[in-house]
Amino acid sequence: MNTDQALTDPRDLAAWLESGCKPEDQWRIGTEHEKFGFHTDTLQPLPYDGERGIRAVLEGLADQFDWQVSEEDGQPIALTQTDGSSITLEPGGQLELSGGLLDNLHQTCNEVNAHLAQVRQVCEPLGIGFLGMGFHPTARREDIQWMPKARYVIMRNYMPKVGTLGIDMMKRTCTVQVNLDFSSEADMVDKFRASLALQPIATALFANSPFVEGQPSGFQSYRSQVWTDTDPDRTGMLPWVFDASMGFERYVDWMLDVPMYFVRRNHGYIDVAGHSFRDFMAGRLPGLEGEYPRLGDWEDHLTTAFPEVRLKRFLEMRGADGGPWRRLCALPAFWVGLLYDSENLQACLELCRDWTLEDRQALREDVARNGLHARIQGRSVLDISRQLVELARHGLARRQRLNGAGDHEAGFLNSLQEIVDRGITPAEAKLAAFEGRWNGSLDPLFKEFAY
Numbered sequence: 001m002n003t004d005q006a007l008t009d010p011r012d013l014a015a016w017l018e019s020g021c022k023p024e025d026q027w028r029i030g031t032e033h034e035k036f037g038f039h040t041d042t043l044q045p046l047p048y049d050g051e052r053g054i055r056a057v058l059e060g061l062a063d064q065f066d067w068q069v070s071e072e073d074g075q076p077i078a079l080t081q082t083d084g085s086s087i088t089l090e091p092g093g094q095l096e097l098s099g100g101l102l103d104n105l106h107q108t109c110n111e112v113n114a115h116l117a118q119v120r121q122v123c124e125p126l127g128i129g130f131l132g133m134g135f136h137p138t139a140r141r142e143d144i145q146w147m148p149k150a151r152y153v154i155m156r157n158y159m160p161k162v163g164t165l166g167i168d169m170m171k172r173t174c175t176v177q178v179n180l181d182f183s184s185e186a187d188m189v190d191k192f193r194a195s196l197a198l199q200p201i202a203t204a205l206f207a208n209s210p211f212v213e214g215q216p217s218g219f220q221s222y223r224s225q226v227w228t229d230t231d232p233d234r235t236g237m238l239p240w241v242f243d244a245s246m247g248f249e250r251y252v253d254w255m256l257d258v259p260m261y262f263v264r265r266n267h268g269y270i271d272v273a274g275h276s277f278r279d280f281m282a283g284r285l286p287g288l289e290g291e292y293p294r295l296g297d298w299e300d301h302l303t304t305a306f307p308e309v310r311l312k313r314f315l316e317m318r319g320a321d322g323g324p325w326r327r328l329c330a331l332p333a334f335w336v337g338l339l340y341d342s343e344n345l346q347a348c349l350e351l352c353r354d355w356t357l358e359d360r361q362a363l364r365e366d367v368a369r370n371g372l373h374a375r376i377q378g379r380s381v382l383d384i385s386r387q388l389v390e391l392a393r394h395g396l397a398r399r400q401r402l403n404g405a406g407d408h409e410a411g412f413l414n415s416l417q418e419i420v421d422r423g424i425t426p427a428e429a430k431l432a433a434f435e436g437r438w439n440g441s442l443d444p445l446f447k448e449f450a451y
Contacts, residue, residue, distance in 0.1 A: 006292035008281055010256060013298055014248040020313025021188075022181050027340060028101035030179035030314070031108050031332045034094040034322055035130040035451065037123075043446050045136070045144045046093050048075075052126050054093045054147070060122035061087065075148050085111070091152045092144040092171035095119070095130065104401035105336065105409040109329040116325060116451045129450040132328070134209030134223030134321025136172040137442050144171045150269040154262050158273040165229040173223045174322035176206070178332035179314045180339055189246050190349060191315055191339050196241055197352035197360055199308040199319035201388060202334065204367040204374060204381045205416055206320035206327060210427040214442055216434065220371035220427035223321050227306070228365065234258045234305045237364055239357045241309075251311050256281070261304045263288060263297060277301050308364070323426060324449060326415040333412035336399075337392025344395040351384070371425040386420045389413055 001016055037046040037054060047053045058076045062069045067079035067087065079087040083100040090096055097115045102108050119130060131137075136144070146152060152170065159166025182188035207220035219225045227235050240250065256278040262269045263285070272285060279285050280293045293301075302312050310316040317335050338344045355363075359376055366374035372382040396410040419425060430445065438444045 001295055003295045005294065007294065007298060008283075008292055010249070010252050010281070013252045013255075016295065016298065017248045017251065017311065017313060018185060020181070021184055024183055024340075027181040027183075028103060029105065029108055029332050029336060030099055030101050031112070031176070031328070032096060032098045032179070033112070033132070033176040033328050034090055034096045034174035035132050036094055036136055036174060037128055037130050038446060040127045040129045040446075040450075043138065043443060045139050046128065047145050048093065048147055052128060054089060054095070056126060057095065057119070057122055057128065058087070058089075060126075061118060064122060065118050072149055077147065077149055087115075089147045089149065090170070090174075091147055091149070091156070092136075093147055094174050104399075105329065105333050105396070105412050106401065106403040108332055109412060112325055112328050120451065129446065131446060131450055132174065132176075132208075132322040132324055133449070134174060134207070134221055134323075135168075135212065135217075135226065136174075137209075137211040137445060138214045139172065140213055141167060141171055146171075151262055154269060154271045154273055157271075158261065159231065161274075162231040162233065163229045165226045166231055169226050169230045173209075173226055175223065175318065176320050176322050176328050176331045177316055177318050178335050179312075179316050180335060181314050185247050188248070188311070188315065189241075190345055192241050192246070192309055192311065194345055194348035194352070195315065195317055195335065195339060196237060196307075196309045197355055198338075198348060198388065199237075199317065200360075200363045200367045200374070201381060201384055202317065202331070203319045203321075203364070204371045204425065205334070205385050205389075205419055206323060206331065206426070207367070207371045207428075208321040208323045208327075208426040208430070210431050211434070211442060216431055219369050220425050221321050221368045224319070224364070224368040227308075228368070230306070234307070236307055237360055238307050238309075239360075242357070248311075255301065255305060258301070258305050260285075260301060262300070263293075264300060321426075325451060327426075329412045330415045333396060333409060334389070334392050334416060337395035337410070337413070338388060341395030341398055343398075344391045347391055348388075351387070371427060372419075372423060382420065382423050385416075389416050389420050393417075 048055050061067050069076050070078040085100040086098045088096045099111045182191055203221050203224050209222045210220055257276055259274045260272045283290050308319050320331050363376045374381045393410045393413055397408050401409050
């Protein structure tokens with residue numbers, strides 16, 4: 001598709017999504033993770049400016065390693081490399097690595113380890129640390145500065161109009177996600193349905209956000225709870241994915257009515273929050289009457305929907321809390337083992353075939369509070385998790401992607417195996433420490449779990 005072509009036919013948008021189809025030998029793994037920065041002496045979040053701010057971190061990474069700086073209004077806001085990987089800032093200064101497209105999980109874990117080593121090399125002399133959790137355990141909203149990105153100004157003004165926790169989502173949450181390919185529309189639909197139905201299982205396995213402002217919240221994944229009151233127009237479990245009509249055109253039809261945030265023109269952002277892309281395609285977007293979207297506008301708009309699984313020219317699994325480095329490798333291992341193995345994909349579809357819309361929604365809400373103790377149709381999430389981790393292990397073994405020592409990828413599931421063997425989520429382990437050896441303080445958390 002010509003990037004300058006005016007888009008007026010939704011079928012062109014569906015065709016663009018479909019152009020992501022790849023033969024199995026070209027399937028890749030893209031992993032993204034976010035983390036909270038803090039000053040190691042005060043445990044306070046990082047500001048943007050200053051000798052010990054997030055800007056200094058970006059500039060240090062660019063100075064010491066092979067990163068190119070991207071700026072907005074003269075201020076560094078991102079770093080990029082020629083392999084397609086990038087380091088970006090979430091609204092509250094959470095540092096995100098969006099990795100390259102890799103063939104196997106050995107490469108994924110090497111990438112994560114190399115990134116964290118670079119961050120440590122830059123940050124340790126500055127007295128800066130980073131923490132992987134799903135929700136900031138101690139900071140209040142007002143303790144966290146906004147990053148200087150124009151799109152975030154638009155979003156933060158719009159969020160309170162549609163939910164009560166959108167600002168918390170922006171400032172105080174972190175996730176780890178994996179992006180995976182599909183071979184055809186039918187394969188996309190199968191993977192979308194399986195991963196969407198089972199996303200709450202990943203939420204439970206990776207539950208790692210039990211604290212809000214220094215105290216237990218009553219939830220094991222408060223990050224997941226935040227998403228239930230952020231913006232119902234662009235979040236959630238997308239019940240229509242399970243309808244017979246599901247395909248690229250059906251996703252486009254939904255996205256056309258997901259309210260827009262912005263349009264980028266002349267290196268700036270135009271606030272169109274609340275208006276529809278459907279009107280934009282008809283030349284009726286207020287303030288841009290008679291103008292039609294281009295491909296870049298469509299790509300931007302796709303990034304403003306936040307369902308538990310998101311479709312671009314690949315599928316994004318979005319249900320997990322951020323965590324320590326071992327689980328940053330385990331999340332892609334879990335989903336690659338399930339979805340990149342045809343036998344396992346069918347087993348996943350069979351496992352959730354009889355779950356109703358009400359079942360799936362109730363499960364999503366239940367795991368946020370109860371983690372592995374949640375239930376669906378009388379079966380515990382712990383039991384389902386054991387089954388899925390075992391399936392994923394066999395799927396990774398069948399892939400036979402070996403490292404130099406001759407090991408296949410299933411070892412990256414070991415941290416999840418420990419969770420299901422003990423029957424205790426990371427959140428429960430932290431709550432036990434808080435009530436026991438930490439004596440009601442979260443200061444030790446920053447020392448024990450910093451990268």
